[in-house]
Amino acid sequence: MPFALTEKLFFRLCLLSPYSSTVPRTWKLLFAKSFGNLQAKMALVRASRYFLPTWKEDPAEAELPSHKLMLRAGMIRKLAAGIYTYLPLARRVLHRIEGIIREEMDAIGGMEITMPMIHPAELWAETGRLQDFGPILGRFRDRAGREMVLGPTHEEVITDIARREIRSWRQLPLVFYQIQTKFRDEPRPRGGLIRAREFTMKDGYSFHESKEDLDRFYREIYQAYLNIFHRCGLPVVVVEADPGLMGGSESHEFMLPNPYGEDSFIQCENGDYAANLEGAVSLKDEDPPEPLLPVEEVATPGCYTIEAVANFLGVPTRKTAKAVFYRTPKELVFVVIRGDLEVNEAKLARALGTGEIWPATEEEIAACGAVPGYASPIGIRRNGVKVVVDDSIPKARNLVAGANREGFHLRNVNFPRDFQADIVADVAMAREGDRCPRCGGRLRIQRAIELGHIFKLGTKYSEAMGATFLDREGKPRPLIMGCYGIGVGRLLAAVIEAHHDEEGIIWPAHLAPFQVVVSVLNPDHDELLRLGEDLARALDEAGFEVLLDDRDQSAGEKFHDAKLWGIPVLLVVGPRAAKQNQVELERRADGAKFAVSAEPKAVVEKVRELLERARA
C-alpha cells in the first residue's frame, strides 16, 4: 500500500511518523526537497562495502532455526550468554518492525517517549518489586554508593512521571510507549533472541480515570497487537494469561505456536478457549455416585508416593487424595488434591492471594505434626496451617488418604464428612487431553513463543506510589493503569521461525532488509557492472531498497547468500542473459525465475509485480 499512496497522504504520514521505515525513501527525499533542507544522497548499498559476514556452516552453539539463520546470515553476534549485537542486516529489519509497531501504537493515541535504563533502587522498593524480582534485577552501585538497578520493565518509572504530572481527570486518558533495551538476568537464556537477557522491548503504559475507560482502551490495544503481529506475517493465538508478578486483573498473551517456543499454552480443539498453562482451567469429572463408606485404616508399608499406594491397594490414582505442602511468607499451606492431578503453583498462589509460594521442607511439614509420605487431611493440627482443598476433592468419593502414621493409609475418606478446608478452589494443573471448561472439547498443550503480553494493572502501582488524580467530583483517586509489552527482538526471531526454508530466511516483502538484491555475476566486467548499477539505481529511485552485490565471488556463493539473507527478489545481471539484452529475476519464496528485458522500466515493473505478490 505505501507504494500506492498519494503525495498528500504521504505528507500526512510523514508528519505522523517521520521515522517510519515503511515510507519509501524517494518520498522522504521529495519531502525533504520541498522544505529545502537536507539533500540525502542516494548512494547504492554495495555488498562489497557493506558488513555482511555470512557463515557457510551451522554454528555449534545454535539449536533453533532462527538462531542459526541469524548467525549464519550475519545478523547477530553473541557477546555473552543472552547478550547480542545486532549487525546491519538485523538492524534494518528491526527498523521495519519498529515502524509497524509505532504506526499501530500511534494510531491508538500512543505517544513515544524514552525512559532511563538505569533506575534508583529505592524507586523499586516503593512497590516491593526490588524484592519480588530478586536476582533477575541487574544491580550496581554508583560512585556515591547509591544502589541502582538496570530496568527490566518500567511501571515504576512511568508511575513516577504520572504522580508528578497528572493532576486532573481532564488530562486522561494518556498512553505512552517506548522501544528500548531492557536487562533481565534470566537464570537460563536460550534460543538466541527468543530468550535473551538484554533485549529490545516495546513497553506501553496507559492511565485512565475509570475501569470502564481502561476496558475500552484494552480492547483497542488488543486489536492493535493483532494488527502488529498480522502485519509481521505471524498467525498468533491470543491466550488468557496469569498476571503474575505484574499484578492486576485481566491479562492476555499473544503466542506464536512453535515447537521451539519458550512457553506453553493450552488450547481447546474447538478454538473457544486458550490459556497460558499457568492459569489454565479444565473440567474435572464427578465420580459416579456410590455410597459413602466408613473410614478404615489399612497398612501400606513403604508407600511414600501416590503411585506406590495406588499400586499396593489396587486402586486408580484418581481414587486417592494427595497431600502437598507449601510455604508462604505468612503460613504453611496444606493442599489436598486428587492423586492423579498436580498442583499448579500459580493458581494456588492466586487462590491464597499471595505473591510467592515455595514447597515446604520436611522439617516444616513435620513441625505441624504431619508425617511426610503419610500426611493426612484428617486430624491435621490446624493452628498456623491453612488447608486448601482442590475442587476435584468434593467431586470424588471414598478416597485413599494418608493416615498420618508411618506405614498406614485411610480408605473411604470423604470431604467434607471427614475433614474441612479453609479454602476450596481450583488449584490443579490442566493436562493434555482434559476437557474444555467452555465446551467440553479436548484440550491440547502447545509450545509457543510469547510475543506480546497486555495487562489491566488497575491501581497496584498508582496506590503503592501515590499516583492520584482529582476525579470529576474533585476527589483524589489512584490512577487506573494498563501495561502492554512486545518483545521486539523475539518478534524478529519469530518472523524467521515462521518464514524460512533449508536454504535461509524468506522475509515478507515489507519486512525485508532489502527488497531486491542485484547480483552482478562478473563485477570486473565494466559493462555488466554498469548495467547492474543502472538497474539498482532505477529500482532505488522507484522506492525499493536495493543491495547491489558487486562482490568478486563465484556466482554460486552470491546466490546462496541471497537466499540466506532472504531478500524477496533476486535480480541476476550475468553475461549469458545480457547477450540477449536481458536480466533474470528470481523470487525467493518459490524460486520462480523470469527473464526480463534489461531496460530499467521493464525491470522496475516486474520487480514491483513480484513484490506485490510476496507480501505476507
Added chain:
RNA sequence: CGGAGAGUAGCGCAGCCUGGUUAGCGCGCAUGGUUCGGGACCAUGAGGUCGGCGGUUCGAAUCCGCCCUCUCCGACCA
C-alpha cells in the same frame, strides 16, 4: 539452582582413552595465477597462552584437582 554435554586457529571438527619430535584436517583469510551462472582450481603464506590456575611427571592438549565460560533438559520466567 539440579541433571547432561562441550571448550584445540575466525568457523566446523580430529587428536585425549593408552603422556613423548615442530598440534592436525576442512572451510575461511592473505598474495600471485588460472577460472567465472547455483558454495571453482593451482601455488605460496599468515594465523594457536590446546578456556584459566594449580598439581602429578624427566616430559601434559592428553592424567588429577579447583575455577571460568558456553550449549541442551529441568526448576524459574512482566
